Amino acid sequence: MISPYTAGALVLVALIVFGPSKLPEIGKALGKGIKEFKSGVVDEAKKPEDTQMMNVTEQPKELPKAEDQTKQ
Numbered sequence: 001m002i003s004p005y006t007a008g009a010l011v012l013v014a015l016i017v018f019g020p021s022k023l024p025e026i027g028k029a030l031g032k033g034i035k036e037f038k039s040g041v042v043d044e045a046k047k048p049e050d051t052q053m054m055n056v057t058e059q060p061k062e063l064p065k066a067e068d069q070t071k072q
Contacts, residue, residue: 002010018026 014023014026
């Protein structure tokens with residue numbers, strides 16, 4: 001866990017490096033990225049059909065054509 005002194009030092013360094021006008025833009029971009037990441041993780045967890053085992057005895061509907069193979 002980050003101590004309050006460490007967090008304050010990080011904010012001070014960010015303020016010096018980026019300036020006060022860029023910090024809100026950086027914060028918005030960081031927040032949007034975290035939000036998209038979390039929604040992507042939640043969406044992946046909601047897909048049970050991907051985790052189900054497929055029927056391995058089922059035959060393919062159509063066999064691949066012989067001309068699709070690479071010629072040597």
